[in-house]
Amino acid sequence: MATPFTRRLDAVARELASKKGSGRWCASRIAAAERAILDRIPLVDLVLEVRDARIPTTSAFESLRKACCSHKQVIVLNKVDLANDSLTKKWIENFKNQNYPTCGLNAHNKDSIKELLRIVRAKLKELKFGQSKYTATILLAGIPNVGKSSIANNMHQIGRIGAAEKGKLKHAVVSPYPGETEDISSYKFGSHPNLYVLDTPGILRPEIAHYHSGAKLALTGAIKDNLLDEHELARYFLAILNLSEEYKRWVTPKDTTYSMPGSLEKHRRKGQYASDFTQDFIVKDVRQTLFDCISSFEGDLENECDMERLIESQIKALQVPLKASLESSAHRHSTVATKLLKLYRTGRLGHYTLDLVKDEQCHQCHVHWVLHFLVLLAWEMEKLDANATVATS
Structure with missing residues (x-):
């Protein structure tokens, strides 16, 4: 019998697609925004397709495949600071091939933006070969919450400084939540030649989220958390963490310096938990808790029931460092889930790439094949259950 955990991994996309009342998932709005973007592609000189480096294929804006030729397109893998570095390099090589x-790209790093500007100018010079004077426009496109507006803002700011451009700075709306950019906006980022960048709304059709892709999109923040169960997303992340090697980099069983009775660290913590759970010592407590749970677990992590048992023990144990134990029992799990997801999405609990390069022979590949297997198994069991119900009705 499929468990609720694996059933949710496969069903998350179906739940999202069924929420037709959500403004962000209104089919007519998505179609209109997508059409406005695609109509501009023949008019611009270069398209930067921004993807999430943690999900390089899942975060692809598929409509570009038909609308844009590869010679005027550059794929930008943003949020490299949150992804596995070695896999990011392999993905870059894969796309170049x-x-x-x-x-x-790390959109919040000045040197990274400067390197992107160098690449853009070099590509435009190649496309405009033989033209001494020209004005060029580039378009940022991609799914929600991959960082397009942050890129536009920083290209505008840093590019203007380099060009000694004067005038009032413009700012695109930047938010950690998907779907905040609703219109196409233009920002100047260079002079001699004049260079402009178009920031566009994120486009994610409901049908793009299928099977394991929906869970990946939700976990990385491309889909609003209030559209689904954060508790299930947190469980999904814990499954990935438990099957990875990332937790081994945090602490060792002998690392107890910050938990010694009477230590200055212990006294320093008093009264600080309520203000900011992302403080270093709290994150260290969370890491230690997860490390201890995994290290002491005696089950088989490739067994679905054992994995669920470990995840439940982790969620319960995390109530202490995340101060959820002080809340009512009805809110403890949601508090742990919300805080755990934020720590993951800000890179405090490791760097993970959820999409794998074809034929990647590493432990992480094994990790995700196990997850895919569990998801597909749950789906097959669900179909068998449905058929059995019909047969007996």
Whole structure:
């Protein structure tokens, strides 16, 4: 019998698609925004397709495949600071082998933005070969919450400084939540030649989220958390963590310096938990708790029931460092889930790449094949249950 955990991994996309009342998932709005973006592609000089480096294929804006030629497109893998570095390099090489110029980016790092500007100017110079004077426009496109507005803002700010451009700075709305950009906006980022960047709304059709893709999109924040159960998302992340090697980098069983009775660290913590759970010593407590749970677990992590048992013990144990134990029993799990997801999404609990390069022979590949297997098994069991119900009705 499929468990609720694996059943949710497969069903998350179906739940999202069924929420037709959500403004962000209104089919007519999505179609209109997508059409406005695609109509501009023939008019611009270069398209930067922004993807999430943690899900390089799942976060692809598929409509670009038909609307844009590879010679005027650059794939930008943003949020490299949150992804596995070695896998990011392999993804960049993989896309380049498919004739798609690709670069990694941390949109909040000035040097990274400067490198992107260098790549953009070099590509435009190549496309405008033989033209001494020209004005060029580039378009940022992608699914929600991959960082397009942050890129536009920083290209605008840093590019203007480099060009000694004067005038009032414009700012695109930046939010950690998907779907905040609703219109196409233009920002100047260079002079001689004049260079402009178009920031666009994120486009994610309901049908793009299928099977394991829906869970990945939700976990990385491309889909609003209030559209689904955060508790299930947190369980999904814990499954990935438990099957990875990431937790081994945090602490060792002998690392107890910050938990010694009477230590200055213990006294320093008093009264600080309520203000900010992302403080270093709280994150260290969370890591230690997860490490201890995994290290002391005696079950088989490739067994679905054992995995569920470990995850439940972790969620219960995390109530202490995340101060959820002080809340009513009805809210403890949701508090742990919300805080755990934020720590993951800000890179405090490790760097993970959820999409794997084809033929990648590493432990992480094994991790996700196990997860895919569990999801597919749950789906098959669900179909068998449905058929059995029909047969007996």
